[in-house]
Amino acid sequence: MLFHTWSFALFFLIVYPxxxxxxxxxxxxxxxxxxxxxxYGCFNPLYLLLIFYSTLLDYIVVARMAKSRRRKIWLSIxxxxxxxxxxxxxxxxxxxxxxxxLLSSLGAAYAIPAPGILLPVGISFxxxxxxxxxxxxxxxxxxxxxxFIRHATxxxxxxxxxAGPIERAGNLLAQLQNRPAFSTKDISDGLSLxxxxxxxxxxxxxxxxxxxxxxxxxxxxxxxxxxxxxxxxFCWQIYFDxxxxxxxxxxxxxxxGLRLMLNFNNPYLATGLGDFWSRWHISLxxxxxxxxxxxxxGNRKGTFNTYRNMFLTMVLSGLWHGAxxxxxxxxxxHALGRFLTRELERTSFYKEKVPKIIKQLLVFxxxxxxxxxxxxxxxxxxWVIVTRIFSSGLANPHCPLLALAFVFAVWSxxxxxxxxxxxxxxxxxxxxxxLVLMVLYLSIFAASSEQPFIYIxx
Amino acid sequence: MNLFGNKTNRxxxxxxxxxxxxxxxxxxxxxxFGSNCVRLSGCExxxxxxxxxxxxxLGPILWERIEKFEPxxxxxxxxxxxxxxxxxxxxxxxxxxxxxxxxxxxSVIWGHYASEHNTLSHHLNExxxxxxxxNMGVDGIHPAALEGLxxxxxxxxxEKNVILHLNPLWMSSSKHDLQTDKEFHFNHPGLVPQFxxxxxxxKVPYSKRMSAVVERCVAFFSWASHLKIAYxxxxxxxxxxxxxxxxxxxxxxxxxxxxxxSHNQNEHISWAQRGVPxxxxxxxxxxxxxxxxxxxxxxxxxxxxxxxxxxLVGPFNEHMLKGKSIDTYREIKNEIEAWLRREDIAYYxxxxxxxxxxxxxxxxxxxxxxxxxxxxxxxxxxxxxILWSGSNFAAPNRD
Numbered sequence: 001m002l003f004h005t006w007s008f009a010l011f012f013l014i015v016y017p018x019x020x021x022x023x024x025x026x027x028x029x030x031x032x033x034x035x036x037x038x039x040y041g042c043f044n045p046l047y048l049l050l051i052f053y054s055t056l057l058d059y060i061v062v063a064r065m066a067k068s069r070r071r072k073i074w075l076s077i078x079x080x081x082x083x084x085x086x087x088x089x090x091x092x093x094x095x096x097x098x099x100x101x102l103l104s105s106l107g108a109a110y111a112i113p114a115p116g117i118l119l120p121v122g123i124s125f126x127x128x129x130x131x132x133x134x135x136x137x138x139x140x141x142x143x144x145x146x147x148f149i150r151h152a153t154x155x156x157x158x159x160x161x162x163a164g165p166i167e168r169a170g171n172l173l174a175q176l177q178n179r180p181a182f183s184t185k186d187i188s189d190g191l192s193l194x195x196x197x198x199x200x201x202x203x204x205x206x207x208x209x210x211x212x213x214x215x216x217x218x219x220x221x222x223x224x225x226x227x228x229x230x231x232x233x234f235c236w237q238i239y240f241d242x243x244x245x246x247x248x249x250x251x252x253x254x255x256x257g258l259r260l261m262l263n264f265n266n267p268y269l270a271t272g273l274g275d276f277w278s279r280w281h282i283s284l285x286x287x288x289x290x291x292x293x294x295x296x297x298g299n300r301k302g303t304f305n306t307y308r309n310m311f312l313t314m315v316l317s318g319l320w321h322g323a324x325x326x327x328x329x330x331x332x333x334h335a336l337g338r339f340l341t342r343e344l345e346r347t348s349f350y351k352e353k354v355p356k357i358i359k360q361l362l363v364f365x366x367x368x369x370x371x372x373x374x375x376x377x378x379x380x381x382x383w384v385i386v387t388r389i390f391s392s393g394l395a396n397p398h399c400p401l402l403a404l405a406f407v408f409a410v411w412s413x414x415x416x417x418x419x420x421x422x423x424x425x426x427x428x429x430x431x432x433x434x435l436v437l438m439v440l441y442l443s444i445f446a447a448s449s450e451q452p453f454i455y456i457x458x
Numbered sequence: 459m460n461l462f463g464n465k466t467n468r469x470x471x472x473x474x475x476x477x478x479x480x481x482x483x484x485x486x487x488x489x490x491f492g493s494n495c496v497r498l499s500g501c502e503x504x505x506x507x508x509x510x511x512x513x514x515x516l517g518p519i520l521w522e523r524i525e526k527f528e529p530x531x532x533x534x535x536x537x538x539x540x541x542x543x544x545x546x547x548x549x550x551x552x553x554x555x556x557x558x559x560x561x562x563x564x565s566v567i568w569g570h571y572a573s574e575h576n577t578l579s580h581h582l583n584e585x586x587x588x589x590x591x592x593n594m595g596v597d598g599i600h601p602a603a604l605e606g607l608x609x610x611x612x613x614x615x616x617e618k619n620v621i622l623h624l625n626p627l628w629m630s631s632s633k634h635d636l637q638t639d640k641e642f643h644f645n646h647p648g649l650v651p652q653f654x655x656x657x658x659x660x661k662v663p664y665s666k667r668m669s670a671v672v673e674r675c676v677a678f679f680s681w682a683s684h685l686k687i688a689y690x691x692x693x694x695x696x697x698x699x700x701x702x703x704x705x706x707x708x709x710x711x712x713x714x715x716x717x718x719x720s721h722n723q724n725e726h727i728s729w730a731q732r733g734v735p736x737x738x739x740x741x742x743x744x745x746x747x748x749x750x751x752x753x754x755x756x757x758x759x760x761x762x763x764x765x766x767x768x769x770l771v772g773p774f775n776e777h778m779l780k781g782k783s784i785d786t787y788r789e790i791k792n793e794i795e796a797w798l799r800r801e802d803i804a805y806y807x808x809x810x811x812x813x814x815x816x817x818x819x820x821x822x823x824x825x826x827x828x829x830x831x832x833x834x835x836x837x838x839x840x841x842x843x844i845l846w847s848g849s850n851f852a853a854p855n856r857d
Contacts (some may be wrong), residue, residue, distance in 0.1 A: 006668030164511050186498045189491060196496050207696040214700075229590070247492065262490045400699035402707065417494060425495040434496055444516075444682040445695035 001042040002452060003194075003248040004202050011039065014251065019256055029149050029176065032256075036158040040122070040151065043162070047120045050085070055155045057081055058130045059148055062137050066144050071243045078134040086127045089119055112162030122162035128287055130155050133169045135291055142169045150176050157258075159249040163242070163453055165263040165283035175258050182257030190255030192435070197247025199438040200240040201453070204445045205401055206408070208237035209451060213404060216375055224396040227389050233399070234375050235368040236407045239267065241454045242281070254281070266414045271359040273341045276367060290316050311335040321374070326382055330373040337366050477683040518681040522548065525713045529553075532574045532583075534593040536716045539769035541646065541692065544677070545610040545715070546596065547712045550690040553615050557592035562615075563623025563770075564604070567595030569827065571817040576824035591621075598645035600628050600655065601753040602636060606649030608759050609676040616763040619843075622756065627820040629790065630739040635749050636660065637742065648673060657748065688715055719755030726823060728814045729778060737819070738781035744793045757803060768840060769798055769805040773830065774820055777813040808833045 001007045015035040022028040041048050058078055063075040092115040100111045133154070136142045145151045154173040159167075208303045215230035216224050222230070243264035263282050270276035275287045293313040299306040311332070318331020339365070344350045350359075376382035417425055424430060491497055498506065527548060539545055542625055561567050561579045569577035579593035599607060601624070608615065628634050633642060636650075642659035650657055671677040689711045690698040699707060744750050752779035760767050771794055779787055791807060798805040808830060815826030823829060834840065 001665075005663075005665035006672065007663070007665040105764060145707050184500045188498055188503050191503060192497045195492060196492070211698055250492075259489045262492065265490075265493045267755060398703045400696070400703045402699045403696070409703075410616075413494070422495070428502065431496055431498060432502055432506055432509075435498060435506050439506070439510055440513065443678065444685065 001039055003245065003252070004198055007042075011035075016255065017289075018098045023179070023182070023257070028179075029147075032158075033149055033156065036153065036156040036161060039158040040156060040161055043121045044118070049122050050089075050123070051126060051156055054082065054130055055087060055152045056148075058134050059145075059151050059156075061134055062144050064136065065134075069140045071138055075134060075397075079131060082127045082131045086123055088115075089123055090119055090295050091319075091323045092117055097276055111267040118390075122315070125154050125164045125166055126161060128284075131292060132166070133173070134289060136169055142173070143448075145169070145173060145177075145322065157253070159252040159253045160260055163245050165246060165249070165259060165261050166287050167283065171261060172258065180257060180259075181283070186257050187255050190251045190253070192251070193254060195248045195435060195438060196252030197244040197251060199442060200244030200247065202244075203438070204236050204406055205240035205244055205454075206451045207400075207406065208233040208240065211399055211403060212237055212375070216354040216377070216381070216385075217387065219376075219381055222388070222397075224389050225394055226399070227385050228391075229373075229397045229399040229404075231368055231372055231385070231389075233403060233407070235268070235364075235371050236410075238371065238374070238454055240410075245453045266418060267315075268411065269360055269366050269414055269418055270363050270367075271356055272345055272363060273338045274345075276363055277338075284317065284320070285374070288313050288320075292316060307339055310338055314338065324381055326373045326376055329379065329382070330370055333370050333373060337370070464812060480575070482526055497552070514676070514678040515719050516687065518544070518662065518677050521681060525715065527552070527715055530717070531589065532580045532593065534568055534574050534577065535596060537597050538692070539687055540597045540599075541648075542684050542687040543607065543649070543674070544680040545612045545688065547614070547680070549636060550594070550612050551614040553592035553594060554616075554618055557590060559591045559619040559621060560594045560615060560621070560800070561591050561621045562594045562604070562608070563621075564595060564599045564625050564628075564824070565597045566625050566820055567593065567623045568597045569593070569595065570597060571821045572824045572827055576827055578827045578831055582834065585835045595623075596646075599649075599748040600634075600636075600645065601756065602648035603649035605645075605752040605756045605759065606651070606674070608756055610649070611680070612759075613763075615760065615765060618765050619763045619768065619817065620760050621768045621770055622753075622760065624753055624772070624794070625791065625820050626772055626794075627786065629742045629744070629747045630819070632740070632742055633659075635742040635747050637746075637748055643697075655748075655751075685711070702793075725819075728823065729775065729816050729818050731811055734778070734818065736778055736780040737783070739779065739783040739819075740784045741790060744797075745789055749796075751756045753795075757801075766843075767803060769803055771795075771805065771807040772820075773808045773822070775813070775816040775818065776810040777816070778819050797822045804840055804843060806834060806837050808837075 001011060015031075017029055019028065019035070022031050037051075039047055040051060061074045061078040065071045077440060096112050104112060133142070133145075133151075135357050137144060145154070150173070153176055154167075154169065157167075157172065157176075160172075210251070212230050212234045215226050216234070246260075246263040250263075253260045261283055265279040265282065267276055267280035270279050293309055296309040296312060297305055298309060314335035315328055315331040318327040318329070318334070321327045321330070321395060372385050373379075373382045376385060413425070416422060501734050527545075529549065529552060533549075534759075535542070535546060535549060550560075557580075561582070567578060573592070574580070577593050579591040579595075582591040583589055596607065632638055636642070636657050636659050638659045641661040646657070647660065647662065648670040650660060673683060686692060686694055686698075690707070691701070693701070698710070699705075702710075715795065742749075749845060757767055757769070764844075771791065774783065774787065776787065795805070795807055800833055811822055811826045811829055815822050815829065817823050
């Protein structure tokens with residue numbers, strides 16, 4: 001059940017009023033949990049066993065940790081269990097495949113059978129969230145949640161269950177405990193977020209996908225302009241797709257009076273790669289910073305160690321996205337880019353003389369280039385794309401101009417949003433006209449293919 | 459384990475602001491709203507709601523004033539616009555205002571293997587000597603879809619004479635009758651019941667079913683589909699721009715509808731001449747047939763709206779049948795006749811046309827339509843009733 005489908009509309013129309021009616025009673029949370037489990041079960045009822053097991057184990061781990069002196073053992077159990085589960089379901093096939101390549105290169109006649117397991121939707125997201133709860137408790141940042149229902153709701157809260165944001169207990173669990181005051185402003189804000197997200201996904205991301213999928217399915221058949229434009233459009237497709245999902249998730253949660261964290265903040269206006277990662281998938285970036293980069297030592301032990309930590313964090317972040325070498329390379333290339341921009345940003349010339357727009361364009365070009373590795377079906381395909389961009393002909397790309405017009409309209413909007421003339425966008429008439437146009441476009445012209453979200457695969 | 463946790467420890471406030479006066483304000487968990495200015499207040503949402511509702515209501519109405527729709531003689535819904543139900547609805551209203559009798563059915567009525575000037579309605583008009591019959595056939599529609607078409611888009615058909623055609627082909631196998639358990643993509647899926655009664659071979663996701671329900675309940679959405687079908691080659695805008703990357707989509711909206719382009723009009727070779735073998739159809743019995751059930755519902759809908767319904771059964775190409783299927787077909791025909799007689803519905807079951815007048819199992823060719831029209835008009839009281847529009851409801855046909 002995806003946010004941009006009528007099934008979700010019906011689901012939400014049932015869940016939401018009931019939640020509002022039960023919100024102040026002891027059944028409010030139970031209803032939210034039941035709705036979340038139903039939502040997740042719609043993907044595959046077997047997934048429920050997994051999320052329930054994961055939730056229960058972490059609940060018990062924290063309960064045992066509270067009474068035990070050997071807290072580290074309980075922490076290890078939770079981490080091993082969560083990462084083990086994610087590893088088994090997400091990386092089982094990848095590891096087997098690579099071991100088989102290794103065995104065959106060593107001349108072994110035996111091949112390990114592929115596990116053939118279906119990746120449970122959202123496992124990468126709720127696992128990290130659950131782990132963060134245990135680590136935060138271990139570190140003493142939060143207190144134990146006694147209610148199992150509240151804990152389970154925190155882990156499985158349906159708007160953010162399958163593709164984030166990866167919430168922290170300090171934000172979401174605290175809201176579930178304290179039930180913040182709820183106003184009509186929450187409904188109007190939530191609705192605004194939801195419609196913008198819906199537009200990003202249905203009108204923009206799915207549109208870009210038509211061209212991107214065609215070119216990336218057979219890159220050897222396309223020449224430089226097509227490959228460049230497809231990469232450019234993918235850069236925006238993934239942004240519209242993922243930030244659209246997040247907006248809808250935040251909107252649905254907001255309508256229920258719960259505020260999920262901001263996950264995207266106009267990332268293609270970043271002036272450096274550090275800035276980019278503080279604007280792109282913020283909940284994941286901050287998770288890796290807090291639970292991987294800083295525990296590794298962060299930037300406290302000299303330049304070499306800082307870069308080593310940064311590199312490891314970025315590669316792990318790449319691997320988190322998917323079980324393929326293309327994601328590892330994507331993470332590694334980002335790490336190298338991060339070193340470069342970090343050093344550049346230390347020079348007074350770059351800091352003071354290079355105009356902001358040039359910095360933004362440089363970052364954009366670099367990030368767009370890295371998306372090739374993220375999107376390509378294989379390393380070979382990525383290589384074909386990179387080489388053909390520079391060496392093939394200049395055939396007409398047959399790229400829809402309307403798609404490009406949409407992208408430049410959004411990009412311009414974002415530039416204005418972060419400029420001194422932002423007040424123009426804040427005018428009531430402008431906001432209303434934009435929203436009406438979005439709804440009309442969605443109703444009349446948008447594609448009806450119901451494409452799944454890209455990040456649900458992760 | 460404390461399931462409801464009435465007395466829980468609160469999350470330590472290292473990451474969240476303090477509680478004041480024992481109540482948590484929304485601001486305590488304030489997170490940035492987003493990275494754009496599209497944030498509307500309640501009042502602004504009300505304004506948006508009013509604007510959108512007005513546009514939803516007025517859009518299709520205004521569009522009808524701008525878009526030319528002037529059906530010519532022997533008009534039939536163009537083949538390419540077969541799925542344009544909004545246009546069908548408009549055509550219904552026009553036809554009801556211009557014609558006394560509507561001829562409703564599938565591609566046999568539409569005239570799949572004949573030009574628009576050689577269809578059944580054309581020949582009936584010729585016999586009547588005036589433009590009395592409207593061709594309301596839709597290519598590829600089957601009884602299950604026809605029932606939906608009449609229910610949701612044919613409300614204008616009331617207090618009229620209606621010739622409703624039954625093509626027995628739809629009961630000639632469990633696949634035609636939509637009863638196979640294996641998924642089978644049939645025509646006009648958006649018109650069939652999406653949830654109840656269950657159609658065994660219809661296995662699309664619930665979301666698509668709901669989408670179909672919404673489209674037929676909200677005129678604005680069927681109008682939006684009309685735009686796609688009529689101006690964007692039955693594609694949504696993004697897909698259309700993929701085919702026409704440098705064209706301005708606004709220019710594609712010409713406000714002029716396609717005319718009724720003749721389809722397959724050059725097919726003059728009969729089934730026997732083409733060497734089509736005879737077949738032993740695995741007929742579905744009437745009492746278990748879904749399509750027959752939907753046909754009965756269509757009659758109910760039309761009668762409830764005050765129409766005078768005349769049922770035309772076939773003529774099926776009996777020359778193409780072999781083995782047991784001939785006897786089974788005759789039994790089915792007799793059962794249909796008995797039911798129509800029982801329900802006091804005027805009907806006519808013409809004898810099979812000469813073999814050389816059929817293109818396939820159910821479609822007559824041009825000459826076949828002429829003969830059929832003649833047979834219909836010569837049949838009494840069926841023919842005289844539909845031709846001269848008697849004031850009393852026609853009695854069942856008696857041999």
